Amino acid sequence: MHRLPTLLSGIFLVFLTSWIGLVAYPALQMGRLTPVTNADLGTTFPPVYGGEAVAGQRVYASEGCVYCHSQQVRQTSFTRSDIARGWGVRPSVARDYLRDSTAFLGSRRLGQDLSNVGQRLSDASWHYRHLYAPASVSEGSIMPSYANLFTVHKIEGQRSVDALELDGDFAPKAGYEVVPTADAKNLVAYLLSLRHDYPLPEAGSVTNAPATPAN
Numbered sequence: 001m002h003r004l005p006t007l008l009s010g011i012f013l014v015f016l017t018s019w020i021g022l023v024a025y026p027a028l029q030m031g032r033l034t035p036v037t038n039a040d041l042g043t044t045f046p047p048v049y050g051g052e053a054v055a056g057q058r059v060y061a062s063e064g065c066v067y068c069h070s071q072q073v074r075q076t077s078f079t080r081s082d083i084a085r086g087w088g089v090r091p092s093v094a095r096d097y098l099r100d101s102t103a104f105l106g107s108r109r110l111g112q113d114l115s116n117v118g119q120r121l122s123d124a125s126w127h128y129r130h131l132y133a134p135a136s137v138s139e140g141s142i143m144p145s146y147a148n149l150f151t152v153h154k155i156e157g158q159r160s161v162d163a164l165e166l167d168g169d170f171a172p173k174a175g176y177e178v179v180p181t182a183d184a185k186n187l188v189a190y191l192l193s194l195r196h197d198y199p200l201p202e203a204g205s206v207t208n209a210p211a212t213p214a215n
């Protein structure tokens with residue numbers, strides 16, 4: 001038992017090193033990050049999310065989008081390939097996530113990275129059609145349909161202003177229309193607000209990446 005003090009100091013050292021590496025150092029490095037404000041231009045980055053986008057972030061979490069999509073345009077040696085793919089115009093940095101209650105960094109990329117999707121796909125009606133029937137706008141898509149975020153109902157009098165424009169196999173039967181629920185609207189507001197394209201001092205310069213995504 002005379003080795004007990006050595007054993008205990010060893011265990012203590014292991015915990016201390018992990019705490020320094022996993023808690024103290026990251027807190028020192030990133031704990032004091034604040035948004036960047038330019039008083040002359042009247043800008044603050046990252047921008048504050050609107051109310052719908054905040055609600056949409058919760059839909060994004062509950063629908064499990066993070067299982068197939070990352071939200072981080074990779075740094076340094078990886079950067080060129082993510083930017084070349086058209087997923088971003090600059091690498092994502094820690095400050096980009098200051099407004100996120102949860103940072104959906106993700107670990108799998110069955111679909112594209114979405115950190116800058118609001119810039120490269122800025123048409124809300126595209127997103128609605130894509131969520132309802134992915135293959136209707138992206139041929140051969142393997143993304144699951146999120147039809148649960150829409151209601152299909154009989155057209156009574158006037159067609160709803162936000163009814164989806166769907167063709168062929170994807171169109172509802174005659175006399176019916178597909179309308180987004182509040183969750184769908186919030187989710188799309190969130191997707192459109194996803195933009196890592198504003199300037200930040202540590203993010204390097206913004207490149208002229210292709211506006212259309214490459215799969």
Ligand code: HEC
Binds near residue numbers: 064065066111134141
């Ligand atoms: C099972 C995997 C999977 C899940 C879960 C998933 N996606 Fe996708 N997503 C894909 C794939 C694959 C693509 C590429 C094909 C396509 O465009 O449909 C894609 C494409 C996209 C695109 C187009 C991106 C671009 O740059 O063209 C958006 C936007 C998107 N998904 C949003 C979502 C949202 C929002 C959710 C959750 C409601 C979600 N996805 C859930 C697999 C998935």
